[in-house]
Amino acid sequence: MENLERDQWRSRAGFIFSTVGAAVGLGNFWRFPFMAYKNGGGAFLIPYFFALLTAGVPLMIMEFSFGHRMKGGATLSFAKLGKKWEFIGWWQTMVPLIVMCYYSTIIAWSLNYLVFSFTQAWGTDPNAFFGGKFLGVSSGPWDLGGFRWTIALGVVVVWLLNYFITRNGISGGIEKACRIITPLLAVLMVIITIRGLTLPGAAYGLNWFLKPDFSKIMDPQVWIAAYGQVFFSTTLAVGVMIAYASYLPEKSDIVNNSFITVFSNSSFDFLAGLAVFSILGYAAVASNVPFEKVAANGAGVAFVAFPKAISMLPMPRIFQSIFGIMFFFSLFIAGISSSISMLESFATAALDKYDISRKEIIKRISIGGFIGSMFIATGAGVHILDIVDHFVSSYGIALLGLVEALVLGYVYGTDRIKQHANLYSDFRIGWWLDFCVKYLTPLMLGYMFIQNLINEFKAPYAGYPMSAIICLGWSVAVGMLIVALYLSGRPWTNPHICFNKIDDGAVNK
């Protein structure tokens, strides 16, 4: 069972920079800080840390071990487990294919705002600028509201970068790019955080982020939120980590690499929290308004609250602009390292199955993704991405995580995961992985999925028309599964792949 021409990571550091680059993305800047803010402040760190050790790390070990042992992307790995499981691999790689379309557009927003930072083009009302002049938000998802040319131009740049990085393969493209991007992002984040912490009013913002409300720890919803945050933030169950691990050399560490990847991602989460809340704290104090008035949710933090704070910074205008450029450049590179991992997830799956060159498949995905991103570069884009993201996250990623944990935990078996993971790792894992993968994670993800489903039928998501919910939400969520089933039924044409029976100890030997 071999792929004779498989690329490899050149170094362990290159692999880790790439997995961290994949995990750290735009969400680190605005999802974690506000999760903590809404769920008990500093007290949220307790369930978050617990979730890190019982879901983030064990699932990462599971994916690294599975991909490395099978020497294949998600599709090949699940197909080697059994032909009937191949659809799970395709289903997983469908998610990044869809997400890339709107994710690339949000990266393009960052690129636009990087340029706007030179002149602080958002003016005195960043909220009106963002929704009006920049996005030109239409009345609803069915009102396209015209094309946003500056966003479209940004999308072109993002897809060209995605294309040129991934077409050169793992060691020649992704590893080279991430060896620059990930350390650079860390340095920029530290600079931004230090500037934030030294602003007057930073402590006021940090109190909102870190002051603990321990009564919240008794609320099961807070624990679910912590598990959701760790799970979505670490890029699990979308085929990325399985694909990346499949390119590791034979004698590679699995366990410690998983710990380093998950802890690095969470360290970025925490750093972003310190940066965002200290700067928003300054903005609240300087404008003499309560914190709630400056705190925006989701992308609003980066594109509304931050520009406002940047223009208020106590420094000459040119330094304000430099600070803005640094912040939006950080967002941009964090997004690029994640988007290339998403592209690679599907590319690896297709390269494993079909007799096609890397350059050709990357070209096809890039053209398709670019066209998809163009729909988000319209006035309706923000509505479309909101609906699609909600359904892909709730009924794609969460459900896939549940299915993956059950299939790998019970069919493939945690003993195989542990046995392979412990072969060359810096330290070994034991019963803790069985408990987390077989019982705890399915329980948490199952509960999350059922809860989402119940809420879905109570009222249409965010008040959108039912036609949009069905066409853009349910159709995409169910469509991913149907396409996955179709693709798994197609014949394998890659001449370098041959299937033998999986035999313990035989794989990778």
Place this chain on the structure above:
Amino acid sequence: MMNYTGMEPGAVVMLIFGLVLLYGGLATFISIALKKEQLK
């Protein structure tokens, strides 16, 4: 500017908690990896 006090004790404790667990944990795992790589 509105009046504000510095960081509250509870927030300071959670800041230290986060810094020690996350960055301390990360530093530990990286140092283990570096030691093992040197041995190789």
